[in-house]
Amino acid sequence: xxxxxxxxxLITGLVILFPALLSLGIRIIPGQMQPSLGTTERxxxxxxxxxxxxxxxxxxxxxxxxxxxxxxQNKQNVVVSLFSEEGELLGxxxxxxxxxxxxxxxxxxxxxxxxxxxxxxxxxxxxxxxxDSDATEVFYANEQVTNSQKLLNGxxxxxxxxxxxxxxxxxxxxxxxxxLLLLENSKKANVSYVTFYKSTNPxxxxxxxxxxxxxxxxxxxxxxxxxxxxxxxxxxxxxxxxRSKSN
Amino acid sequence: xxxxxxxDYFKILLLxxxxxxxxxxxxxxxxxxxxxxxxxxxKEGVVNIYSYLESNKSKLPLKEDFVYFPLSYYFLGSYExxxxxxxxxxxxxxxxxxxxxxxxxxxxxxxxxxxKIPYLILDIIIAFLLMSFFSNQEQKKKIFSLWxxxxxxxxxxxxxxxxxxxxxxxxLVSLMLLQKKHLVLSALCLGLGAGFKAYxxxxxxxxxxxxxxxxxKIKVVLVSLGTILVIIAPFLFSPSFKQQTLLSxxxxxxxxxxxxxxxxxxxxxxxxxxxxxxxxxxxxxNLVKKEPTYYFLIILILLFSFIHFHIQWILWVMPFLLLTxxxxxxxxxxxxxxxxxxxxxxxxxxxxxxxxxxxRPISTWFVLVPIPYKIVGFIYDPFIVQSLLHxxxxxxxxxxxxxxxKEESKWID
Numbered sequence: 001x002x003x004x005x006x007x008x009x010l011i012t013g014l015v016i017l018f019p020a021l022l023s024l025g026i027r028i029i030p031g032q033m034q035p036s037l038g039t040t041e042r043x044x045x046x047x048x049x050x051x052x053x054x055x056x057x058x059x060x061x062x063x064x065x066x067x068x069x070x071x072x073q074n075k076q077n078v079v080v081s082l083f084s085e086e087g088e089l090l091g092x093x094x095x096x097x098x099x100x101x102x103x104x105x106x107x108x109x110x111x112x113x114x115x116x117x118x119x120x121x122x123x124x125x126x127x128x129x130x131x132d133s134d135a136t137e138v139f140y141a142n143e144q145v146t147n148s149q150k151l152l153n154g155x156x157x158x159x160x161x162x163x164x165x166x167x168x169x170x171x172x173x174x175x176x177x178x179x180l181l182l183l184e185n186s187k188k189a190n191v192s193y194v195t196f197y198k199s200t201n202p203x204x205x206x207x208x209x210x211x212x213x214x215x216x217x218x219x220x221x222x223x224x225x226x227x228x229x230x231x232x233x234x235x236x237x238x239x240x241x242x243r244s245k246s247n
Numbered sequence: 248x249x250x251x252x253x254x255d256y257f258k259i260l261l262l263x264x265x266x267x268x269x270x271x272x273x274x275x276x277x278x279x280x281x282x283x284x285x286x287x288x289x290k291e292g293v294v295n296i297y298s299y300l301e302s303n304k305s306k307l308p309l310k311e312d313f314v315y316f317p318l319s320y321y322f323l324g325s326y327e328x329x330x331x332x333x334x335x336x337x338x339x340x341x342x343x344x345x346x347x348x349x350x351x352x353x354x355x356x357x358x359x360x361x362x363k364i365p366y367l368i369l370d371i372i373i374a375f376l377l378m379s380f381f382s383n384q385e386q387k388k389k390i391f392s393l394w395x396x397x398x399x400x401x402x403x404x405x406x407x408x409x410x411x412x413x414x415x416x417x418x419l420v421s422l423m424l425l426q427k428k429h430l431v432l433s434a435l436c437l438g439l440g441a442g443f444k445a446y447x448x449x450x451x452x453x454x455x456x457x458x459x460x461x462x463x464k465i466k467v468v469l470v471s472l473g474t475i476l477v478i479i480a481p482f483l484f485s486p487s488f489k490q491q492t493l494l495s496x497x498x499x500x501x502x503x504x505x506x507x508x509x510x511x512x513x514x515x516x517x518x519x520x521x522x523x524x525x526x527x528x529x530x531x532x533n534l535v536k537k538e539p540t541y542y543f544l545i546i547l548i549l550l551f552s553f554i555h556f557h558i559q560w561i562l563w564v565m566p567f568l569l570l571t572x573x574x575x576x577x578x579x580x581x582x583x584x585x586x587x588x589x590x591x592x593x594x595x596x597x598x599x600x601x602x603x604x605x606x607r608p609i610s611t612w613f614v615l616v617p618i619p620y621k622i623v624g625f626i627y628d629p630f631i632v633q634s635l636l637h638x639x640x641x642x643x644x645x646x647x648x649x650x651x652x653k654e655e656s657k658w659i660d
Contacts, residue, residue: 007396008262015269019609025616033348033611209610213273216353223357227272234265241258 019213023206030064031056031195034105035141038192040068043078044135048126048157048167051191060116062093062109062196063123068137069100076129078136079167080108085120087169097127097136105194112198124157125191126167141192256378256391260371263395267370267405271363272356274406275608277600278559282323282410283362284342285313289324290331294481296320301487308345312491317478318442319410322365330361347614350607359408359608366404369412370395373566376419380426380540380570390573399590400565406605409559414440418447418543419566421454425539430458434467438474445492446563448475449550452525453542456535500554517553521546527652540574541651543567548585549648552641558593558601561586571651578650581643588640595619595633 041049063080074097082091091110100106113121125138157167199205218224251257285296293299296313304310313320331338337354344352377390394400404412417440424433434454440447451471458464482488505513524545528535535542544567551560565586572582593601597620606613623629 004259004262004392004396008266011266011396011398011401012269015266015273019606019613022603022606022613022616023610025603026612028615029612030615033346033351036346205612209612213609216351217272217356219353220357223354223360227268227356227360230268231265234261234268238258238261238265241261244253 019209020206023209024202026199026202026205028062028107028109028196029057029199029205029208031197034064034066034194035190035192037066037139038142039140040137041140042132042135042137043125043127044130044132045128047132047135048124049138049191050122050124050157051193052120052122053193053195054118054120055113055116055195055197057197058117059112059114059198059200060121060195061091061112061198062107064105064107064194064196065125066103066105066139066192067100068102068139069097069104070102072098072100072102074100074127074130074134074136076127076134078106078125078127078130080110081124081126081167082110082113083122083124083169085122087122089168090121097130097134100136107196109196116197122169123193124167124169126157128167139192141190255388259388259392259395260374263371263374264367266396266401267367268360270401270405271367272360273608274605275350275355275359276407276409276605279359279362279408280342281309281311282313282315282319283327284309285311286320286323286327287339287342289321290328295485295488297482297488297491298485300491308343314491315410315444316442316475316492317482318439319413319444322413322443323410326365330364333361334358347607347611350611355608363405363408366408366410366412369416370400370404373412373416373419376416376423377566377570379423381573386573390569393569393573394566397565397569397586399586400562402590403559403562403565407559407601409557409562411444411559411562414444414447415562415566416440417443418450418563421447421450422539422543422567425454425457430454430463430467431470434471435474438471438478441471441475442478445475446560448472449521449546450543453535453539453546456525456528457539500556501550503555504553517550520549520553524549524648538574538651540567540570544571545648545651548644551589552637552644556589556593558590561589564589571647575651575654578647581647581650585640585643585647588636588643592633592636592640595623595629595636597621597629 041047043049060082063082065080067078076097077094078097078100079092079094081089084090090113093108093110095106095108113119127136130136157169217227285300288296288299296317300307300313327334335354335357337352338358341349341352341354341358349355374391374394377394378387381387381390403409417436421433421436421440424430424436434451437447437450437454448471451468454467454471455464458467479488501517502515504516506516507513524542528542544564547564547567551564568582568586572579597618599614599618602618603613603616620629623632
């Protein structure tokens with residue numbers, strides 16, 4: 001094989017294998033694409049947003065949100081708390097405002113919930129030490145839809161009255177002295193978020209990526225056939241060229 | 248033709264086409280969608296894209312400015328109209344879909360493949376143009392292979408898929424005509440190239456220096472500037488055109504690095520080496536006539552040494568660098584170093600579309616892979632790494648400039 005053929009094989013191999021190599025760097029798998037961004041909501045001491053979702057995979061271990069923080073104005077902790085359907089706190093992840101660039105997509109990662117697939121969860125985004133004036137803002141999805149499933153089992157987020165206030169989910173009928181935090185907006189709008197799941201086997205991720213790649217290529221049938229013909233035509237011409245040269 | 252089909256060039260071309268066909272549908276940079284989105288308004292009868300974008304920005308899903316000159320808009324818009332039967336009915340929806348989910352749509356591979364076809368044609372034309380600079384068969388083959396198989400131009404054209412390749416082709420034609428002493432046609436090509444993107448005008452001093460007498464010098468200036476003026480004349484009084492093209496990109500970046508002299512005066516660092524080169528060439532009369540290729544190269548590498556540049560701009564240098572590399576193989580180490588450094592600097596920008604996000608058509612999961620900027624950031628300040636690379640780039644550029652000018656001076660002496 002001459003140098004150019006070798007180089008072509010190398011480049012072709014790289015094109016095909018590069019996604020596999022890069023897949024090894026995927027530690028968390030997104031559950032869905034992030035919906036496009038719309039309006040924002042300020043997050044501070046008495047203002048939180050909540051979102052209810054059903055996990056699409058096992059090992060739920062993160063929530064990604066787009067946050068606004070012009071000139072790093074917020075320097076307080078921003079917390080995502082994950083609750084089960086029953087209101088039990090399953091995980092918490094904190095990112096400080098000093099490391100939230102304006103408009104960045106921030107991943108809040110917590111310990112994986114192993115058997116999460118098909119179960120309902122609530123996450124609450126809060127920042128109890130922030131003030132309205134220096135609040136970070138979370139982006140809602142562009143298309144706002146009424147979501148009657150915002151609250152699970154009638155529970156809503158509240159802030160405990162203590163020196164170290166914590167967000168928890170409570171039944172408002174049986175309020176044990178919490179500050180209720182639910183915003184009116186949060187009932188109407190959907191937060192633009194992404195759920196993340198820990199990848200336990202990198203080879204499964206590679207397999208999923210290649211199968212998805214193939215499926216989408218094959219789904220566009222007329223292009224798939226044309227593309228296959230072009231590639232086959234070029235390879236065939238090369239083989240014919242080689243044969244005619246050797247004769 | 249029959250001879251070509253039996254030659255090694257044909258085999259090289261087939262291999263090159265195969266590699267390109269394999270890359271084209273699967274790699275993506277947002278620029279290709281943005282520019283074709285903007286060009287799609289030609290079909291709707293929009294002639295002045297600059298003011299159209301300005302007045303409709305709030306309604307449009309993609310809000311970027313059209314930073315290119317008018318011919319780019321007409322070129323892309325016309326091609327899009329021609330290709331529309333092959334793009335299919337879902338294409339317009341895809342163009343208008345600014346969501347990240349648009350990359351998961353069925354048809355994305357078809358769109359990317361078809362939209363990159365003009366780049367493929369120009370890429371192959373450049374390979375043949377480069378060959379025409381040599382009469383020696385070995386050099387012809389070398390430049391043909393170097394252009395078609397260097398991973399840097401492959402990545403810039405088919406991954407970052409920027410339309411600078413049109414101006415690059417016209418600039419190369421201009422150089423070819425200059426070498427054949429067709430000065431006026433050469434100036435015309437520079438003007439046409441600038442009709443797509445302004446940068447080819449930076450080579451105008453070479454043509455002026457090349458001209459034999461004052462009459463020819465005036466003719467060269469009139470033809471090149473006249474061409475670009477005719478192209479932009481309908482837009483000259485449009486504030487949105489000025490805002491989006493004249494006050495963006497290279498023009499402003501050239502004025503950014505300065506040494507403050509006080510009292511509001513500065514030395515423009517990026518302009519100074521170019522001015523030095525101009526005066527040096529003026530001093531050593533006829534130097535530029537021997538090898539204008541070197542001057543096309545030197546101007547660009549000196550300029551890039553002192554400004555923050557886009558990865559796509561490396562394509563401006565590529566043909567001249569490869570031509571020089573074939574002619575002066577003793578400088579090849581410096582030239583490859585220069586190219587690799589130039590390519591790596593933008594890869595370390597805090598911009599995922601320069602690296603991992605290019606694979607988004609294959610899977611949107613790749614946006615989660617840490618980008619080089621972040622990886623380097625765990626160990627060291629990525630801006631220092633960029634700065635180091637740029638310093639080495641500038642040093643290699645200065646050495647190449649010195650070596651080429653020294654060699655040419657010897658020839659003159």
